[in-house]
């Protein structure tokens with residue numbers, strides 16, 4: 092009877108543990124990943140088109156899951172957004188970037204841009220202002236300039252977006268519209284919201300040199316950006332040919348594998364030192 096009772100207890104305990112961990116699953120994996128320090132940040136240099144100078148970095152999250160290994164950012168960001176986990180995840184990003192910045196600032200001049208991807212859902216979250224304030228307080232004082240890169244995907248959902256943009260500008264944070272040229276009806280947002288940078292999606296850049304009809308569209312986007320007084324950043328620049336074409340059309344800023352992949356801090360520092368020696 093004693094042994095049977097013990098067995099029963101073990102079965103009940105493991106069953107409830109299983110139920111508990113199953114219930115824990117949706118989204119909580121992200122919280123666990125944060126707790127277990129499974130996330131890290133890589134930084135991709137942003138270059139001034141004319142001079143080739145590194146003027147900034149884009150911070151990109153990486154997640155190495157202990158069981159499945161590296162998870163593609165598009166996948167876990169979408170997952171985090173769908174599970175209402177994007178706010179804790181972005182807070183964690185803020186923490187990691189603030190830590191890395193203590194080292195990185197020694198290798199980058201004051202005024203270097205630190206660009207972060209901010210999910211539109213976070214903008215309308217109640218904690219957004221406080222999250223940003225805490226991040227700024229944790230960053231090295233007066234060294235980096237901040238750019239928040241925002242995709243237009245779900246921007247329409249938040250009605251107070253214009254007010255949030257105003258507030259960000261008051262904090263000296265500038266705003267980039269990310270992935271411009273993907274999806275639909277992006278033009279309306281350019282009129283509606285006060286952006287500083289327009290990031291031309293990789294898809295556009297990759298069509299350069301392929302003699303397709305997309306070059307006139309890219310031309311029109313660049314004209315538009317000039318008229319709206321937006322700085323332009325071409326992303327996904329992989330070839331000299333693309334870079335030359337973009338410079339000729341007046342694109343002011345670039346990033347892509349041609350210059351550097353996103354790198355962890357130590358490798359980024361080597362890259363910066365190589366640039367300085369060249």
Ligand code: C2E
Pocket residue numbers: 135150151152153163164165168184208209210240269270293326327328329346347348349353
């Ligand atoms: P994104 O914001 O458009 O980031 C640029 C993506 O292009 C990065 O992919 C980068 O590694 C990749 N890339 C840069 N240069 C080249 C190139 O020359 N060729 C090619 N083929 N790719 C290039 P990654 O790191 O996989 O990130 C994918 C997306 O996940 C990002 O797209 C962004 O939307 C999202 N993401 C990444 N980190 C974060 C984050 O911390 N927060 C949020 N909200 N989203 C993030």
Ligand code: CA
Pocket residue numbers: 149208240269
């Ligand atoms: Ca981005």
Ligand code: CA
Pocket residue numbers: 269270290292326
């Ligand atoms: Ca982008």
Ligand code: CA
Pocket residue numbers: 270
């Ligand atoms: Ca993208």
